[in-house]
Amino acid sequence: MAGSLNKVILVGHLGQDPKISYTQSGQPVANLRMATSERFKDKSGQWTDRTEWHSIVAWGKDAEFCSNYLGKGALIMIEGRLQTRKWQDKDGQDRYSTEVVANRVQSLGGRQGAEGGSGGGSSGMRPQGGMAPQGGARGNQPQQGGGKPPYHDDEDLGPAFPSEASGMDDVPF
Numbered sequence: 001m002a003g004s005l006n007k008v009i010l011v012g013h014l015g016q017d018p019k020i021s022y023t024q025s026g027q028p029v030a031n032l033r034m035a036t037s038e039r040f041k042d043k044s045g046q047w048t049d050r051t052e053w054h055s056i057v058a059w060g061k062d063a064e065f066c067s068n069y070l071g072k073g074a075l076i077m078i079e080g081r082l083q084t085r086k087w088q089d090k091d092g093q094d095r096y097s098t099e100v101v102a103n104r105v106q107s108l109g110g111r112q113g114a115e116g117g118s119g120g121g122s123s124g125m126r127p128q129g130g131m132a133p134q135g136g137a138r139g140n141q142p143q144q145g146g147g148k149p150p151y152h153d154d155e156d157l158g159p160a161f162p163s164e165a166s167g168m169d170d171v172p173f
Contacts, residue, residue, distance in 0.1 A: 006081040008100050010054060011108065012036035014074045018058075020067040030063035032056040032070075034078065055099040056080070062105045070107060079104040 015033040022028055034054045042048045056078055058066050070076060080102040089095050 008078070008080050008082055010034060010036055010056075010078045010100065012054070012076070014070060014072055014076060015053065017071050018063075018066040020063055028060060028063040028067070030058045030066040032058065032066060034076070054078075055097065056102055057083075057099050058102040058105055062102055066105055070105075074107060075109040077104075077106045077108055078102050 012034045015035050018030045018032045020028055020030045032055075034056055035051050036054065037049055037051045039047055039049050078100060080100045082098060083101045084096055084098045087095050087097065
């Protein structure tokens with residue numbers, strides 16, 4: 001084999017608000033718990049749901065994005081790689097943790113259950129340069145003139161498909 005690939009793509013919901021911390025050098029790191037679910041028929045023909053929980057670690061700007069714009073219940077997409085860490089518990093026993101180290105975090109919908117409504121993020125966009133949230137708290141307004149964030153769930157972004165804008169509704173494909 002010429003090489004190898006360690007790539008993970010997950011789409012699911014956050015099980016809790018992201019937890020952000022900072023390294024001694026000031027680098028932000030966010031820890032997330034994400035659920036993915038699948039539905040299938042069991043041997044008796046009954047529909048069954050199976051949920052898998054994933055530990056996600058995001059660094060730098062991705063960590064700040066998670067902390068500022070995502071909350072429990074948010075639908076997100078994560079791209080990253082699997083990493084297994086070895087550590088010792090309080091009894092000196094070796095333990096292993098497998099997590100996804102994110103290199104891309106994208107919101108696919110607004111926050112659910114968060115204060116003040118959906119909180120934005122429906123377009124999956126990140127704030128552009130100069131739009132750093134104040135004080136690092138989730139949901140704060142951007143510093144740039146105190147105006148609204150660059151996207152809103154109730155904002156009309158126009159037609160979803162080009163055919164809707166050009167009157168091509170009856171195209172046979």
